[in-house]
Amino acid sequence: MKINNPRRIxxxxxxxxxxxxxxxxxxxxxxxxxxxxxEIARISGLSTQAVSNIIAELEEDRLLIEAGRQSEGRGLPVxxxxxxxxxxxxxxxxxxxxxxxxALVNLEGExxxxxxxxxxxxxxxxxxxxxxxxxxxxxxxxxxxAQRILGAGVVMxxxxxxxxxxxxxxxALHGWEESDPVAVFExxxxxxxxxxxxxxxxxxxxxxxxVATGLRTFCFLYFGAGLGLGVVAEGEVQRxxxxxxxxxxxxxxxxxxxxxxxxxxxCLETYASRIAARSKLAxxxxxxxxxxxxxxxxxxxxxxxxxxxxxxxxxxxxAVGLIENLxxxxxxxxxxxxxDAVLDHxxxxxxxxxxxxxxxxxxxxxxxxxxxxxRLTAALGGAALVIHDTITPxxxxxx
Amino acid sequence: MKINNPRRIxxxxxxxxxxxxxxxxxxxxxxxxxxxxxEIARISGLSTQAVSNIIAELEEDRLLIEAGRQSEGRGLPVxxxxxxxxxxxxxxxxxxxxxxxxALVNLEGExxxxxxxxxxxxxxxxxxxxxxxxxxxxxxxxxxxAQRILGAGVVMxxxxxxxxxxxxxxxALHGWEESDPVAVFExxxxxxxxxxxxxxxxxxxxxxxxVATGLRTFCFLYFGAGLGLGVVAEGEVQRxxxxxxxxxxxxxxxxxxxxxxxxxxxCLETYASRIAARSKLAxxxxxxxxxxxxxxxxxxxxxxxxxxxxxxxxxxxxAVGLIENLxxxxxxxxxxxxxDAVLDHxxxxxxxxxxxxxxxxxxxxxxxxxxxxxRLTAALGGAALVIHDTITPxxxxxx
DNA sequence: CTTATTAATTCAACTAACTTGAATGTTCAA
DNA sequence: TTGAACATTCAAGTTAGTTGAATTAATAAG
Numbered sequence: 052m053k054i055n056n057p058r059r060i061x062x063x064x065x066x067x068x069x070x071x072x073x074x075x076x077x078x079x080x081x082x083x084x085x086x087x088x089x090e091i092a093r094i095s096g097l098s099t100q101a102v103s104n105i106i107a108e109l110e111e112d113r114l115l116i117e118a119g120r121q122s123e124g125r126g127l128p129v130x131x132x133x134x135x136x137x138x139x140x141x142x143x144x145x146x147x148x149x150x151x152x153x154a155l156v157n158l159e160g161e162x163x164x165x166x167x168x169x170x171x172x173x174x175x176x177x178x179x180x181x182x183x184x185x186x187x188x189x190x191x192x193x194x195x196x197a198q199r200i201l202g203a204g205v206v207m208x209x210x211x212x213x214x215x216x217x218x219x220x221x222x223a224l225h226g227w228e229e230s231d232p233v234a235v236f237e238x239x240x241x242x243x244x245x246x247x248x249x250x251x252x253x254x255x256x257x258x259x260x261x262v263a264t265g266l267r268t269f270c271f272l273y274f275g276a277g278l279g280l281g282v283v284a285e286g287e288v289q290r291x292x293x294x295x296x297x298x299x300x301x302x303x304x305x306x307x308x309x310x311x312x313x314x315x316x317x318c319l320e321t322y323a324s325r326i327a328a329r330s331k332l333a334x335x336x337x338x339x340x341x342x343x344x345x346x347x348x349x350x351x352x353x354x355x356x357x358x359x360x361x362x363x364x365x366x367x368x369x370a371v372g373l374i375e376n377l378x379x380x381x382x383x384x385x386x387x388x389x390x391d392a393v394l395d396h397x398x399x400x401x402x403x404x405x406x407x408x409x410x411x412x413x414x415x416x417x418x419x420x421x422x423x424x425x426r427l428t429a430a431l432g433g434a435a436l437v438i439h440d441t442i443t444p445x446x447x448x449x450x
Numbered sequence: 451m452k453i454n455n456p457r458r459i460x461x462x463x464x465x466x467x468x469x470x471x472x473x474x475x476x477x478x479x480x481x482x483x484x485x486x487x488x489e490i491a492r493i494s495g496l497s498t499q500a501v502s503n504i505i506a507e508l509e510e511d512r513l514l515i516e517a518g519r520q521s522e523g524r525g526l527p528v529x530x531x532x533x534x535x536x537x538x539x540x541x542x543x544x545x546x547x548x549x550x551x552x553a554l555v556n557l558e559g560e561x562x563x564x565x566x567x568x569x570x571x572x573x574x575x576x577x578x579x580x581x582x583x584x585x586x587x588x589x590x591x592x593x594x595x596a597q598r599i600l601g602a603g604v605v606m607x608x609x610x611x612x613x614x615x616x617x618x619x620x621x622a623l624h625g626w627e628e629s630d631p632v633a634v635f636e637x638x639x640x641x642x643x644x645x646x647x648x649x650x651x652x653x654x655x656x657x658x659x660x661v662a663t664g665l666r667t668f669c670f671l672y673f674g675a676g677l678g679l680g681v682v683a684e685g686e687v688q689r690x691x692x693x694x695x696x697x698x699x700x701x702x703x704x705x706x707x708x709x710x711x712x713x714x715x716x717c718l719e720t721y722a723s724r725i726a727a728r729s730k731l732a733x734x735x736x737x738x739x740x741x742x743x744x745x746x747x748x749x750x751x752x753x754x755x756x757x758x759x760x761x762x763x764x765x766x767x768x769a770v771g772l773i774e775n776l777x778x779x780x781x782x783x784x785x786x787x788x789x790d791a792v793l794d795h796x797x798x799x800x801x802x803x804x805x806x807x808x809x810x811x812x813x814x815x816x817x818x819x820x821x822x823x824x825r826l827t828a829a830l831g832g833a834a835l836v837i838h839d840t841i842t843p844x845x846x847x848x849x
Numbered sequence: 850c851t852t853a854t855t856a857a858t859t860c861a862a863c864t865a866a867c868t869t870g871a872a873t874g875t876t877c878a879a
Numbered sequence: 880t881t882g883a884a885c886a887t888t889c890a891a892g893t894t895a896g897t898t899g900a901a902t903t904a905a906t907a908a909g
Contacts, residue, residue: 058666058684060478060843062471062496063462064867065894072461072895079459089857097461098897099858125906126856267457268691280776284688284695285457291683291778292667298775303768303803306704315803369702376697377679377776379690404702404714444459463896464865471866488886497868498887519875525885526875853908860901865894872889879882 069105072097074444076105077114080134081442082265085118087129106132113138113199114158134158139441142189142203142240143433144182145249148173148224148276153185154427155193156434160260164189165427174226179239186240201441202243204433205236206252208275210295245436249273249387250297251288252432253422254281257384259435261423269380271422272299272370274387274394275429278324282378286443288436300324302373304366322366323397325388331359342426346390360393364400371419372404386422387429394421468504471496473843475504476513479533480841481664484517486528505531512537512598513557533557538840541588541602541639542832543581544648547572547623547675552584553826554592555833559659563588564826573625578638585639600840601642603832604635605651607674609694644835648672648786649696650687651831652821653680656783658834660822668779670821671698671769673786673793674828677723681777685842687835699723701772703765721765722796724787730758741825745789759792763799770818771803785821786828793820 063071072095079091088106092099109115116135122128136159143154148170155164166188168181182205190200207224236244247255254271257263263271263283271281280297282289289296300320301313308317321327329339332348335355339345348356371383385394398419424431462470471494478490487505491498508514515534521527535558542553547569554563565587567580581604589599606623635643646654653670656662662670662682670680679696681688688695699719700712707716720726728738731747734754738744747755770782784793797818823830 059493059495060474060685062474062494062500062867063467064496064500065464065467065865065896066867068462068464068467068867069895075459075461087857094458095461096458097463100860100898101461101463101896103858104895120904122905124856125854125904127858127902127904129857284683284690285686286459287684287686289683289777292780293778296683296776296778298778301803302772302775304702304705306764306768313804365705369705373701373772376701377695378688379692379695379697381691404700405712461896464867464894465896467896468866486886499869499889500867502887503866521876523885524875524877524883526873526887528886851909853906855906856904858901858903860899862898862900864897866896868893869891870889871891872887874887875885877882877884879880 071444072101072105073109074442076102076109077134077442078444080115080132084133085121085131086133087131089129136161137198139199139201140193141201141434141437142186142242143206143252143430143435143437144185144203144236145206145252145430145433146170146173146178146224147208151178151181151185152427152430153189154430154434155189156431156438158438160256160431160435160438162427162431163193165430172226173224175230175235178224179235182236182239200242202245202437203236203240204252204436205232205244205246206249206429206433207232207246208249210248210298243437245433245440247288247290247433247436248279248281248294248297249275249429249432250279250281251290252281252436253386253424253428254283254384254432255288255439256424256428256432256435257386257422258283259438260431262384262420263382266381266416268378269382269384270374270378271384271386272374273429274325274385274389276324277301277320277326280374282380284378288439299370299374302370304369319366319370323363323370327363328356328359331355331362342388342390345393349390349393349396356393360396360400363397364402367397368401368403371401375418382416383419384422385419386424388426391421391425470843471500471504472508473841475501475508476533476841477843479514479531483532484520484530485532486530488528535560536597538598538600539592540600540833540836541585541641542605542651542829542834542836543584543602543635544605544651544829544832545569545572545577545623546607550577550580550584551826551829552588553829553833554588555830555837557837559655559830559834559837561826561830562592564829571625572623574629574634577623578634581635581638599641601644601836602635602639603651603835604631604643604645605648605828605832606631606645607648609647609697642836644839646687646689646832646835647678647680647693647696648674648828648831649678649680650689651680651835652785652823652827653682653783653831654687654838655823655827655831655834656785656821657682658837659830661783661819662781665780665815667777668781668783669773669777670783670785671766671773672828673724673784673788675723676700676719676725679773681779683777687838698769698773701769703768718765718769722762722769726762727755727758730754730761741787741789744792748789748792748795755792759795759799762796763801766796767800767802770800774817781815782818783821784818785823787825790820790824
């Protein structure tokens with residue numbers, strides 16, 4: 052399974068310039084809507100005329116709509132524009148070992164529909180047919196408005212390809228070793244597809260809709276099966292050379308510590324993850340299935356769960372410190388398949404190192420905060436990725 | 451001191467398109483020279499005509515030169531082009547607490563001149579006047595050929611701004627807290643200036659001239675005063691939101707371990723850095739000044755130095771593992787102010803975790819290798835940054 | 850109340866840079 | 880010797896941007 056299509060450095064021409072400028076305009080509208088042509092021209096460095104032409108085109112495509120005139124001091128009142136939330140939709144599909152989740156999201160990132168389908172196995176044929184079913188139910192009755200479908204974002208657990216930590220087993224999908232997921236899903240869903248890991252998708256979801264709105268450089272610590280890190284730097288999603296960046300779960304935080312499934316000792320994941328919580332509770336004879344089990348235990352003030360949080364705090368603080376020192380983000384977001392209350396408790400318990408480049412005077416954002424997208428964050432993130440792609444300017448093209 | 455100018459998302463027009471395409475062409479020539487128009491057109495996605503026009507312009511600017519016709523099978527023999535090494539130069543200036551280094555590099559990254567000037571203090575006025583002196587001696591006699599001077603890359607030790615680890619003290623410059631180094635140096639040197647930290651500069655140096663030629667995603671572990679990490683991802687230099695990404699020296703690898711100057715325990719820097727080596731040797735009554743002292747000790751097989759290498763190996767292996775898991779680079783390069791022999795020994799001693807996304811079948815590059823640019827790598831890197839900037843296409847513009 | 854000023858938007862002409870398709874060389878293979 | 884293959888150039892043609900003048904509508908000043 053290969054994810055990361057290398058980008059080729061390609062030249063630009065009039066057509067690609069227009070595509071880029073459309074994205075630039077959309078991006079600025081998204082950030083500052085409602086907004087008029089003149090202001091877009093000022094911040095984008097384009098002429099008002101160019102902006103005007105592009106807006107006309109985007110209005111034609113139903114991606115933008117007028118938002119009324121508004122007088123601001125002297126001069127002709129500004130004719131403002133905003134995103135047309137219902138002008139386009141994106142499909143998000145998350146593949147987990149045991150189930151798939153679907154989400155339909157509009158241009159504003161609002162969730163229109165979500166669903167869950169159990170998975171009997173992870174074979175590509177099974178996954179693909181469930182994906183088709185999700186597509187059908189998501190679009191059912193919603194296509195009449197002739198909404199544009201921008202594409203689908205498919206979220207699969209990493210790592211991708213055959214790598215040293217496949218022994219972790221619990222996260223990797225079986226039967227996908229030889230396939231090209233992008234091609235498979237594009238064929239099955241009949242629309243453009245991007246594939247990402249869960250942590251990255253979650254990060255993008257927060258950028259499109261959650262607490263990372265307006266941030267260009269931030270990290271998302273994602274509680275999935277293990278623990279993943281999604282990184283957005285200067286607005287660009289970081290994938291690494293082989294699509295496996297952000298595998299923070301197997302970073303060693305306690306040398307010689309607990310034995311991890313990957314064979315090493317002291318991996319972060321053996322302390323701060325659902326796996327860790329599960330094994331802690333299993334030791335006390337408590338089986339947890341879904342995340343709501345954890346929520347109930349937390350509400351009941353279960354001592355073993357509290358003890359786990361206690362134990363996770365140190366390694367997690369250390370992880371946040373290392374993220375800050377390596378990526379220098381505006382903020383670190385915690386989220387994923389863990390109840391909000393537990394995340395909040397974890398954040399409150401963190402003992403962040405003072406010696407970090409993030410311990411800075413005059414911060415405007417908290418060093419660590421909880422994600423706003425909740426538990427479906429990865430499926431939403433898949434869709435958000437598509438939205439993000441249509442709005443964020445790029446110049447390097449896929450091969 | 452603020453380094454990282456936020457990038458604004460700007461639109462493109464014919465002029466900016468041309469600028470971009472010039473960089474695209476230069477970049478492809480650099481990677482595959484000698485190369486003909488038709489091939490550039492194929493890989494860049496531009497028409498041959500467009501490439502032809504751009505090449506004519508670049509030849510006019512003396513950045514490219516013909517490299518003769520070469521027949522390859524049927525058809526008109528290709529008229530090949532290559533970079534004109536002497537067509538342009540870039541100045542690199544490294545500022546260390548006690549001295550400054552200068553380097554002049556041509557378009558091919560070849561070193562034309564290097565110098566060293568002692569520094570009495572770090573006040574901006576002192577640094578600036580030494581910088582002027584370096585500029586003068588570097589360009590003396592070399593400007594007659596009407597070579598274009600592309601600009602200067604100034605390398606300063608991070609972290610930038612007032613952050614939690616300023617207690618580390620040893621690396622930060624005094625007197626620069628309030629100034630804007632880019633503006634200061636542009637004024638003093640009368641040319642475009644970029645400012646970076648040493649690790650990043652070293653990484654770019656390896657990309658322009660050393661072992662990272664042709665790589666798009668890699669990391670550089672830099673032995674300076676402390677330990678820094680330079681990251682290049684998808685060809686883009688990673689700076690972080692505040693210009694302080696890559697502060698790996700203060701990542702905690704041995705919780706509760708040695709006390710670091712930053713106040714935390716177990717920082718990587720207390721094991722694997724010149725500071726660590728120095729304190730180890732000082733404990734044995736050996737004072738080291740320059741890096742060549744270390745080299746001599748190593749040649750002599752000094753037991754204390756060997757012991758330090760032994761002790762550094764574990765933390766360093768752990769650091770490489772975490773870099774691989776977080777950034778998923780094509781390779782990790784070791785270099786900086788440490789003798790080649792010691793670096794080689796360190797690399798040979800590494801015990802890399804098997805559980806890493808980098809433990810992959812069919813790797814073409816070694817997981818860890820020594821940098822090729824030697825000890826002046828940072829000053830060269832400053833110049834390389836400028837070369838890199840003229841060759842790497844960008845679309846986001848500085849504010 | 851009238852007039853001047855300010856600012857957003859549109860109109861019309863202009864321009865830069867890319868694309869396309871035909872023409873021109875050169876070399877290799879039949 | 881001839882034709883296929885390929886690089887390069889030539890000459891339009893096209894796209895999408897810029898520029899400067901004209902239009903419109905609001906506020907501020909007289």
